[in-house]
Amino acid sequence: MCADTPEYKTTLNLPRTDFPMRAGLPKREPEWLARWEKIGVYDRLREKKGRTPFTLHDGPPYANGHLHIGHALNKTIKDMIVRSHQMMGFDARYIPGWDCHGLPIEWKIEEEYRKKGRDKDQVPINEFRGECRDFARGWVDIQRDEFKRLGITGNWENPYLTMDFHAERVIAEEFMKFLMNGTLYQGSKPVMWSPVEKTALAEAEVEYHDKESFTVWVKFPVVGTGGDLDGAKVVIWTTTPWTMPSNKAVVFGAGISYGLYEVTATPEECWVEVGERFLLSDALADEVMGRARLEGGMYTRVRDVTQDELAKASLEHPLKGAEGSNGEWDDLRDFRAADFVTDTEGTGFVHCAPSHGLEEYELYRDLGMLEQVITYNVMEDGRFRDDLPFFGGKAILKPNGKEGNANAAIIDKLVEVGGLLARGKIKHSYPHSWRSKAPVIYRNTPQWFAAIDKVVGDGLDTFGKTIRERALTEIDNVNWTPKSGRNRLHSMMEARPDWVLSRQRAWGVPLTCFTKKGALPTDADFLLRNADVNARIVEAFETDGADVWYADGAKQRFLGGIVNPDDYNQVTDILDVWFDSGSTHAFTLRDREDGSEDGIADVYMEGTDQHRGWFHSSLLQSVGTTGRAPYRNVVTHGFTLDAKGMKMSKSIGNTIVPDEVVRQYGADILRLWVAQADYTADQRIGPEILKGVADSYRRLRNTMRFMLGSLSDFTEADRTAAADMPELEQWVLHRLAELDEVVRTRYAAFDFQGVWQAVFNFATLDLSAFYFDVRKDALYCDGDTLRRRAARTVLDLLFQRLTTWLAPILVFTMEEVWLERNPDADSSVHMADFPATPADWRNDALAAKWSGVRAARRAVTAALEVQRTDKVIGASLEAAPVVHVEDDSLRAALQSVAFEDLCITSDIAITADASPAEAFRLPEVSGVGVVFEKAAGAKCQRCWKVLPDVGTHAHAGVCGRCDKALT
Structure with missing residues (x-):
């Protein structure tokens, strides 16, 4: 709606905002990242007192390469969990972590050696371990920047690394609990063995190929x-x-x-x-x-x-x-x-x-x-x-x-x-090493095992007598999303053999134990179980790291003065890297001030393959040492596939790299792709899919832009009480109350698709296609009326909720929207909570009435569209239809509201008369017939309504409402 003459156009309350139509996310997002770092958003959130802690424990990725799309999916889901719980009133903590030991990193160093013709076995072991440590540290820095670019919040300055000295100390300490409680033993049995990598493999390190x-x-x-x-x-x-x-x-x-x-x-x-x-x-x-x-x-x-x-x-x-x-x-x-x-x-x-x-x-x-x-x-x-x-x-x-x-x-x-x-x-289908991609064999070789069916001698019998019994019990004390995760892990735990803890490699935490010379593995004194020796080892690891195990004189250092070093052999195998990551709860949740008060995470969230990986090893390790599961909730996501549903492969050329998506569209589009999909199933992504996501983003952005423009000069003096508002505004408040419940429930259930669908449909259907469309006339053309003040009050309430509700998903865009109205130097939407919604906004009776009103409106607008298509009218304001309504209650409802405003017509007549044969009817709206009539009168040069009184007022060419606004 726009005035026909320049002098009247300047009198309209048209939207005013600097919020651009084009987002320019690739260029602008780094600016917001720098701003958050400058004002210290994450640390300032930790200063909010009296909140219930909420901890998502990060499953550590390997520090050995650039991020792939699966990383982006995984970390974005985690970020949405953390941010949404923070905004629901929790102290939501997130400590990023990395797996730094094990074959994936060791293999990279060996590849470099092979290129240079070097023999790994000729390199001193601690020199080799040092190269592995440097390699991992370099990739931690690279991946950290790549994760931050995706808008992931967390304690990036102090992540957990399995190669930190304290972490290595705790991993060794956790292993020695198995040593001391009698579940550790050496056995010779067939294990999956990689001849190429010359080491035993865990089930989680194996993938199946033809x-x-x-x-x-x-x-x-x-x-x-x-x-x-x-x-x-x-x-x-x-x-x-x-x-x-x-x-x-x-x-x-x-x-x-x-x-x-x-x-x-x-x-x-x-x-x-x-x-x-x-x-x-x-x-x-x-x-x-x-x-x-x-x-x-x-x-x-x-x-x-x-x-x-x-x-x-x-x-x-x-x-x-x-x-x-x-x-x-x-x-x-x-x-x-x-x-x-x-x-x-x-x-x-x-x-x-x-x-x-x-x-x-x-x-x-x-x-x-x-x-x-x-x-x-x-x-x-x-x-x-x-x-x-x-x-x-x-x-x-x-x-x-x-x-x-x-x-x-x-x-x-x-x-x-x-x-x-x-x-x-x-x-x-045959097992292959997931690292070398070479087939594996079953090979009998002496290995170290944790016996999962042996009675654990640790005094925690109330949790179960064996590791398997404890694990099966604890699985049913955990909430699984989706529920099928419970059955999957339960069946695996029922059937699994003893845990193979040892690997014949160099880069990792060693099995910190000694065996008696001449004794057999079945002898009671085969393993040295000595608390004083253990204390020396963990103290050394805390100060100097696990490399001390391989240093000259290590056996004398650890055993001298306690037992005769010459009576014992030092084990040189390293721990299964899954034991490392399975122990992360101990040195992250338990030991850190920003961990969990009871050492248990509120959420573990990883891909579904981690039922046999991190979820599995973490449960085994934790029940073996504490009797309890280390998590209350386990959330799993599927795999990322190309647009055709095929597994991504560099050789096929169908990979989607997060960095390329971010550079083309921005991180918010990638995040929205995550939110739009059911992440519990496999995810498809490709250029056309991303274009569709970007289109949804643009539609939402236009909704936010309209709100900002209409609120440009809103002040507290404009605020109107809910009870004084017209019914249309009260209906919007009712929808906000309904939506508030949906948003909180879905976020609590980690259902971001449910949140997005509910909010997006509300924004595009209830707001842009209905409420905004109807209220543009009052917002642009009214003077200082209750109707306009109520509409702007509702817009302000919408702004507060939409920006915060969507902030965990569209972290950059909602910050941009927020700062348009809150430009303070240290302001951020991410330091806000979801606003409380008054209970009295909920009005089911009003909602039922307006459901009928909107149905009747659909019949009218459909009838007018026929006339517009036939070029009888150019705009709906040229019409003054007659609406025949059979139902008494619906007719009364339409007569009680400004139905012509809702239908964006200049006039409308509502009658109980039977619909004539030529009346337009919409099949899904029974009992309503619409007869088209043209509006009588002249066109107002300011609001464009066609009314009989135009030209009869002090201001030329306007209607009574506009004349009053101009006075």
């Missing part, structure tokens, strides 16, 4: 039955031929139907002979014979083979007696039933190499037979021991992670001795 593997069907001769089974062969199937030299047994399934099969004819080329007999599962026999290229009619089923017969039989290794084998495989193979054998694939028999398979290991462990079946054939680099007949020095994998020569050599030897029935290749 791999093509050799697959073989191998014959084990039957002996010792004294019957027709002697000389027959039990056939096994495996996708790991390299484990055949370590075979110690074959197992069958109780309850599986087995038969004796005889070859009656053969094709020209195969590895079976006429008359050869095989023991096979009946359900799989035809498939196995087909693999040997035997068609129906080339073999026959001789008879049933009973479980008793199987139990009495013994087997020979196919390499027994091979020339040059030096008796390596001459012992009989164990042959027994096992409950993990099925007849759904394979042959119905399973080859057992307990050194390279967990199920087999556990079977023979429970039988007390490990000494008879454990082998040490595979070395740390994945090669066979040099003195292994036929295969010594052969590699399962090459140093680059590609297929070695071991499998081919073993298959060739089996063919040579007549031990192979068939061979092939299979593509299947």
